[in-house]
Amino acid sequence: MLTITQDLYDRIVAHGRADHPDEACGVVAGPAGSDRPERFVPMLNAARSPTFYEFDSGDLLKLYRDLDDRDEEPVIVYHSHTATEAYPSRTDISYANEPGAHYVLVSTADTDEAGPFQFRSFRIVDGEVTEEEVTVVEAY
Incomplete structure (x- = not known):
């Protein structure tokens, strides 16, 4: 199960909407071993x-150095789907290389500023996708 604050949830959704029609992507970091998302890190696609997202290799290197310096890890790896449901594609599955992370997908298909959207979380380990419950809280 993914437990996330309302603020982080809202920031992920806002990033997806802001980058539409391109896919948005980013990470929410947390203390190593905690499984607690805390620090929102939007990335450039x-x-x-x-239809595809890719972290810039330089940005990714900088992110991992920063995570190491702060004793953090990527708790959530998120991106948006702009024309399809919030479910990992074959490409998403093949690129999932953080077995401990929650993979969050937000679908911005058929939405507007206030319209509905999908927010779903998955564990992806060795190519196997398992959807998990998302609990939104005000604070930890």
Whole structure:
């Protein structure tokens, strides 16, 4: 189960909407071993694509150095789908390389500023996708 604050939830959704029609992507870091998302880290989609996301290699290196310096790890790896449901694609599954992370997908398909959207979380380990419950709290 993923437990996330309302603020982080809202920031992930807002990033997805802001980058639409391209896919948005980023990480929510937390203390190593805690499974508690705390620090929102939006990333640039280097692919600048409505159907694919890719972290810039330089940005990714900087992120992992920063995580190491802060004794953090990526608790959530998120991205948006702009025209399909919030479910990992084959490409998403093949690129999932953080077995301890929650993979959050937000679908911005058929939404507007106030319209509905999908927010779903998955564990992806060795190519196997398992959806998990998301609990939104005001604070930890």
